[in-house]
Amino acid sequence: MLIDRAEITVRGGHGGAGMPNKLKGPDGGNGGAGGDVYIKTSSNINLLNQFSEKDTFVAENGQMGARGNKTGKDGRDLEILLPVGTGVYDKKTRELIVEVNKVNERILICKGGKGGWGGETAELGERGEEKRLILSLRLIADFGLIGLPNAGKSSLLNELTNAKAITADYPFTTLEPNLGVFEEKTIADIPGLIEGASGGRGLGIAFLKHIEKVTTLLHCISLETKDALRDYKTVRKELSDFKPELTKKPEIIILTKTDMVDAETIQKLIKTLNNKAKNIISVSIHDFPSLEDLKKVLRKI
Numbered sequence: 001m002l003i004d005r006a007e008i009t010v011r012g013g014h015g016g017a018g019m020p021n022k023l024k025g026p027d028g029g030n031g032g033a034g035g036d037v038y039i040k041t042s043s044n045i046n047l048l049n050q051f052s053e054k055d056t057f058v059a060e061n062g063q064m065g066a067r068g069n070k071t072g073k074d075g076r077d078l079e080i081l082l083p084v085g086t087g088v089y090d091k092k093t094r095e096l097i098v099e100v101n102k103v104n105e106r107i108l109i110c111k112g113g114k115g116g117w118g119g120e121t122a123e124l125g126e127r128g129e130e131k132r133l134i135l136s137l138r139l140i141a142d143f144g145l146i147g148l149p150n151a152g153k154s155s156l157l158n159e160l161t162n163a164k165a166i167t168a169d170y171p172f173t174t175l176e177p178n179l180g181v182f183e184e185k186t187i188a189d190i191p192g193l194i195e196g197a198s199g200g201r202g203l204g205i206a207f208l209k210h211i212e213k214v215t216t217l218l219h220c221i222s223l224e225t226k227d228a229l230r231d232y233k234t235v236r237k238e239l240s241d242f243k244p245e246l247t248k249k250p251e252i253i254i255l256t257k258t259d260m261v262d263a264e265t266i267q268k269l270i271k272t273l274n275n276k277a278k279n280i281i282s283v284s285i286h287d288f289p290s291l292e293d294l295k296k297v298l299r300k301i
């Protein structure tokens, strides 16, 4: 199951206390600094799963100063792995701290506390900074398969990529987005949308956010339908009700299951939809050449 939202608490290490002087002479060392907390970014989209078991992360404290003017050891930094596409929000202020979009970045999230001075006026170390974070993942993909339930989205993902998404002859087979890779481009298979999804119907809006970072929409319409234009408009309306910007993305209409209808019907439908998208293509997972044609179109984008 893809977990795309989590809450965690992170804290830098506390600074170590300074060592007071002994009566005889000035020999109390400073405390060491507490470790910082960093985010390290990764391409593994399943990383938010780790937080269902553990949700508090604390860097190491600095050590206390010692006699002989010895500074205490600094605490070790802590790294938390997060998938690219994660927005990191401060729960208290509700502000976006950072949105991670590149793999292998290291971003400071909480500073560790400074160590206290040792000596005559020896002090305690500073406390490490603490934050409650909301993590919200939106998949980043070159293509996003969208459409009504049962349109054949997951079946196409499986044909185009190495993914092994479950497909079945009933609506809402896909409950979580699936990802696959087609010649170095990522394709996301988004769960089926129905009328009212943006208002919470069906699987609701939980996964609509995953369309936000998709570059090109692959809008699947099953030729089993009685009214392809209506199906098309239903999905487009949900996109625009959720966020109008989604409808500005480049779109390819894919008429699926061509093996279920005759060629004349397909041609008629293509005409009806012609003014809706520049690219309309028809495929069947049982028709190899049609899949090759689809791949050619995807390669050009």
Ligand SMILES: Nc1nc2c(ncn2[C@@H]2O[C@H](COP(=O)(O)OP(=O)(O)OP(=O)(O)O)[C@@H](O)[C@H]2O)c(=O)[nH]1
Binding pocket: 147, 148, 149, 150, 151, 152, 153, 154, 155, 156, 166, 167, 168, 169, 170, 171, 172, 173, 174, 175, 190, 191, 192, 193, 256, 257, 258, 259, 260, 283, 284, 285, 286
């Ligand atoms: N005849 C035929 N059946 C197809 C074709 N593509 C998919 N199907 C069947 O249609 C049904 C639905 O396919 P899925 O790929 O699960 O559809 P989906 O759009 O992912 O559905 P949801 O996950 O529920 O939104 C399955 O029984 C598939 O085997 C096709 O080209 N021809």
Ligand SMILES: [Mg+2]
Binding pocket: 153, 154, 155, 166, 167, 173, 174, 189, 191, 192
């Ligand atoms: Mg599916």
